[in-house]
Amino acid sequence: MISTPKQLVIVVLLAFAVPLTVILLVVQFITSGINADPNSSAMSDAAIAERMQVLNGNASTQSVNKAASDSAIAVADPGESLYNTVCQACHAAGIAGAPKTGDQTVWGARLELGNDVLYQSVIKGKNLMPARGGATNASDDDIKAAVDFMLSTLQ
């Protein structure tokens, strides 16, 4: 098909020009509608603020987001989460003689010991309950929060 040098030059030029034209058209298509001229109305403070508003979501989705994060905070109560990850393994079903969570009768006598004694039992361990209930990385405050959470299920 290519028999003269002139034809070769034309083919080579077209091989560059055609894709380049297509790319330029695509870029123009995408950027049409965006006017980045700083003096244009699209770049006025009001227009920018309006677009930011769209990006940030309107007031109602913001309040939904806030409600979602509030409930995330509520679930993230350190005592409850420690209980759920560690303590419930024995206390949910009352395994190995553990006083069952929420069972008023088995907790009755222990409650009379007072919270401080209960905290110390868990921190030091008691009979079949290992120290810190096995949650070796938990701080004293975490343990106390988990005990408080367990006891809160009794009321």
Ligand code: HEC
């Ligand atoms: C391996 C099982 C096991 C795990 C895990 C466990 N416990 Fe216990 N827990 C027991 C047993 C058994 C007892 C009863 C000890 C006794 O009085 O003989 C007990 C007793 C208790 C008591 C009463 C202590 C007292 O002085 O009467 C509290 C409070 C308690 N656990 C809280 C917790 C908390 C909080 C956790 C999690 C950080 C936890 N336990 C994890 C087995 C466990």
